[in-house]
Amino acid sequence: MIRDITIGQYYPADSLLHRLDPRVKLFTTVIYIIALFSFKGIVGLALITGFLYYVIKISKVPFRFMTRGLKAIIVLVVITSIFSLLGTPGDIVFWKWKSLQLTDAGIINAVLMTIRLVYLILGTSLMTLTTTPNQLTNGLETALAPLNKFHVPVHSIAMMMSIALRFIPILIEETDKIMKAQMARGADFENGNLIQKAKAMVPLLVPLFVSAFRRAEDLAMAMEARCYNGGEGRTKMKPLKYTQEDYNAYGIVIGFLVLVIIAANVVPFPQ
């Protein structure tokens, strides 16, 4: 059931992408998103497609594993595409009904929107697929360390994220279990109107919250017992250190962004 969602689950493998410093991957993801939403024209699209293809290739994550994650958000993609398909005014109008219309610009828009969303999910999920949640939070913590000066509790936030990531699968499994137990007592989570459905959630949410609080209490105690005392004076098993590969990656990514921007200005068509 809910357990089938695989978006962003770490996929263990030994690849260049897995080895890269998480800060590089964070930076790359930001650059990739910028490129994805600022490209114009077929050349830009080709550049991004090429980049995405290359990165997926070297990640050693099976493509099928990635697309399984896509299934979960397909509805979202379809809805946004329909909105841009029927809501964009254009030069050539194929069909019109009240405020809905099908135009040339609408079709291009919808195609682009679909591509952007799918690429966005593939690209960003690649980040979490090749980076362990701990590396990821470690990277965020190091990259955002300067914010400490502005009294942002960067370490605590990173620790919370890491714990959340550890417990999400556990809580999902638990939801599954509680749901089944209540179904065994005749509960019905599928039929009925919205209010009935919302009511059916109560037997699910109460035990889930009780359990989450119990776990939180246990965990806090376990952390204290292991001398956890906040970020101060902590050392790291895996401190972040840049290697030549990381510097090269920075170079490639910046080069990629430059190319996309040039392409957008030189060959800004179609659109």
Add this chain to the structure above:
Amino acid sequence: MGIIKTKGLVHDFIRRDEDDNVESITTALDHVDLDVKEGQFIAILGHNGSGKSTLAKHINALLSATEGTIWVDGMDVSKEENVIPVRKSAGMVFQNPDNQIIANIVEEDVAFGPENIGVPTEEIWERVEKSLGAVRMTKYRNHSPNKLSGGQKQRVAIAGVMAMEPKCIVFDEPTAMLDPNGRKDVLKAAHELNKTKGVTVLLITHYMEEVVDADYVYVMENGKIIMDGTPREIFSRVEELKAHRLDVPQMTLLAHELRQAGLPIPNGILTREELIEAIMKVK
């Protein structure tokens, strides 16, 4: 003085209503005196609610006493400046394997303790290596804890405590949620640490079979220590154990029943081998 010593230790859980008036007081520990020598394997037995887990938390400075004193490795636990040193010398393994693993990768979880106490990176790697080896989990070092069995998770938790190099480890019902195979593995790991590394072990449990190999046993009820002695001494008192509704290992129980029925079987049989020997002697 032993590594863990308590004198007149009392712990009251006080429940208050909305207006901060005392609603009820539950005495979880009632003048407990305990003295554990370094290197021993100690078992504390008792039902749920007997106060055994409260005692464990005191050893780790996770609770503060209402009355009395507790020393860990010679340090008075109630002193603020001793809290971290006490936690360094007395580690703790909890009951629920899921709720004590913090990191998302086995080896990073083992490193959590050493990181907290500021061990340099290189030494962390050495300690992680050693600790995972000691509980035979090296093979799983890069796995996610979610994919492990209960027994394996508990062994990771033990490695995490080991990596802090404590003198003493308190196991708070570490096997209560495990299947028989996981239970065996965890107990084996605890005994090995005790024998090969000389770590003092305090095993809190309600399974009688688990205390048979301990050096000394304390039995708790209603916050008090009601019996103490070697396992053999404790298990010679079958009627008393039954009266407290504690379990008796099957072989001990059978030996007891046979003696009651008139067979000359000695008191305090613990294992199957001992019982067979005793029965064959009757013949």
Add this chain to the structure above:
Amino acid sequence: MSIILDKVNYSYSEGTAYHVQALKDINLKIEDGEFIGIIGHTGSGKSTLIQHMNGLIKATSGGIYFHGQDIYDEDFNMKELRSRVGLVFQYPEHQLFETTIFDDVCFGPKNLGLDKKTVELRAFEALRNVGFPHELFYQPPFDLSGGQKRRVAIAGVLAMKPEVLILDEPTAGLDPAGRDEILGLISQMHKELGITIILVSHSMEDVAKYVDRIIVMNQGSVMYDGVPKDVFRQYKELEAVGLAAPQVTYLMHELQEKGLPVDVDATTVEEAKESILAAFR
């Protein structure tokens, strides 16, 4: 006969790298009024198996029949099946949610669409059948001890008046006193209410004492199915798959090897005592 499983197969995530066949060709017949123990270690498929029996998991292939009716028939009433085949999950006390104990027990019968009076009558009866003290009926369930909470959870299923009650490791995490209480309660429900009981357990000792049929699961298949004595006679094979027969079984076999004429089929302390005493008479 109440439940028949015919060549039931079940696999997770078919067609992917994570593909696991959890159940392989299970053929079982469960008769009315039986007291069955299902034994197997973690991952042997026992939890998956019992969830098939009330339709929470649908078999990948094979058929399941309840009183002769195919439960996978389109017009089969699944909700009714779930009320007639009650399933108590592991740590059922973690699933309590209502503000009072009584309301929580009402949840099941209420879902069956019964009128208020019948619902309350059933809840009352169920709580009484699990020996729950009357003065606590309207307390919140969250403050109870582990053993008491578990009683309430069992009452919650009992209130649906099941003909078959399946319990997944009902004694997990309880102390010896709590364990004996719950097992005693289950055995009493079997005797007094005539409910068919299926008890899933790790513990051979517990099972030996109560059940009259044991099903041993190993790697998704039924390894043994028979009366305890017959199953425990295979103690060497059981040990090979990581399951142990009761301590008493080992003792009796070893005594016999040493020449003492004891009954090797004794599985409980009581039986062993009688047999050893008889050997000396």
